[in-house]
Amino acid sequence: MSTDEPSSTGTLPDAIPQISVIVPALNEARRLPPMLLDAVDFLERNFESYEVLVIDDGSTDDTVTVTKKFSRLHPGIRAHSLERNYGKGHAVKVGMQMARGTLRLFADADGATPFVELSRLLEAVKSGADVAIGSRAIFSKDTSIKTRWHRKYLGRTFNACVNALVLPGIADTQCGFKLFTSNSAQRIFKFQTAERFSFDVELLFIARRLGLRIAEVPINWENVPGSKVNLILDSLDMLKDVIRFRWIHRKLDPRS
Numbered sequence: 001m002s003t004d005e006p007s008s009t010g011t012l013p014d015a016i017p018q019i020s021v022i023v024p025a026l027n028e029a030r031r032l033p034p035m036l037l038d039a040v041d042f043l044e045r046n047f048e049s050y051e052v053l054v055i056d057d058g059s060t061d062d063t064v065t066v067t068k069k070f071s072r073l074h075p076g077i078r079a080h081s082l083e084r085n086y087g088k089g090h091a092v093k094v095g096m097q098m099a100r101g102t103l104r105l106f107a108d109a110d111g112a113t114p115f116v117e118l119s120r121l122l123e124a125v126k127s128g129a130d131v132a133i134g135s136r137a138i139f140s141k142d143t144s145i146k147t148r149w150h151r152k153y154l155g156r157t158f159n160a161c162v163n164a165l166v167l168p169g170i171a172d173t174q175c176g177f178k179l180f181t182s183n184s185a186q187r188i189f190k191f192q193t194a195e196r197f198s199f200d201v202e203l204l205f206i207a208r209r210l211g212l213r214i215a216e217v218p219i220n221w222e223n224v225p226g227s228k229v230n231l232i233l234d235s236l237d238m239l240k241d242v243i244r245f246r247w248i249h250r251k252l253d254p255r256s
Contacts, residue, residue: 017049017076020101024055024091028109029062031224033070035111040074042115052077054109055095058085089192089199096180096189104185108176110224117219121179129215130184131207133170134177140218147223161239166205166246170216173201177219184212187256193248198241205245211254 021039025032036052043050054067056079067079080098082091092106103125105118113134124132136145137159155174162173178200180188187210194202207214 015049017051017101018047019043019050019103019105020095020099021050021052022055022092022095022099022104022106023052023109024057024088024095024106025059025063025067025109026057026085026088026091027059027061027063029059029066031110032063032066035107035109035115036067036070036074036077038111038115039107040070040077042118043076046119050076051099051101053095053098054079055091056081057088057091058082087194087196087199089197089202090195092199093189093192096185099182099185102182103179104182105179106176110176112224113175113177113219113221117177117221118179120217120219121177121215124215124217125179125181127215128213130181130212131188131204132179132215132217133172133204134175134219134221135172135216136175136219136221137171138216138218143218143220145221147221158238162201162242165239165242167201167208170204170214172216173204175219175221176200177221178203187212191249191252191256194241194245196237198238198245201238201242202245202249206249206252209249209252209254210256 039052054077056064064079064081067077071077071079080094082094095106096104107113117134121132121134137156159171159173163170167173184207188203188206191206192199192202204214
C-alpha cells in the first residue's frame, strides 16, 4: 500500500515539471531535513517548476512524517511509501517511473553532495549527454572530496573490478547523484532488475548497451555518517550482480 501527498510543482498540478528529483529513503528522518532544505533552495532559484519524490523504502522511523511536514510548506515535495523494505535500487526505480519531469535526478538522502553541484550535471546534459553522473574519483582543482581512507580504498577497488568486468572508463559508478533526460530514464529503467546497491552499475551498463551518452562530472562530496552500506559484504554481493548484469543484458539492442 502506498501513500501520496498531493502533487504540485509551483505551476498547474497537471503541468510537466522541468525536473523531478527522486530521493530513496530508509530511516532518514534525521538526515533528510537538511538535504531537502538544500534541494528546495536550489530548485526554487533555478527552475520554474519541480517535483521532489521521497520514496520511503519501508522506514520504521518518522521519514514519511518529516516529508509530509515539508510538503505543507513546499507542495512540490511529496512522499510515496513502499509497504516494506525492498532496497535502494527498487526505490529509485519506483521514483523514476512515477516521475514526470523533463529531467530526472536521483539524489541520496544524506546530502553528501551539495545540491548546487546539480549545475555541473545540467551543463553536461546541455552539452549533449543523455546521462550525467557525479564523480568522486575524477580529479578537479575546483572540487573537493572528504571521506575516510578505507572508504576511498574499498570504493576504488570495487570500481576497478567493475571497470574490468562491465564498465571500462567510468571512474565512479556508485555516487548517488545521477541526472537523466526523461527519454533516457524511460529507456533505461524499464530494464533495471537490481533492487539493492548494485543498481547503479546496472543502470550505467544498460545505458552503454543502448548507445546512450554518459558524462562523468567531478563534484564536491563529503561523507555523512549513517550510511546503510556494509562496505565489505555489500561490495561482494554487488560484484556477483555485476557478473549477472553482463549475462542478462547481453542482447540489449540500441533501438530498445
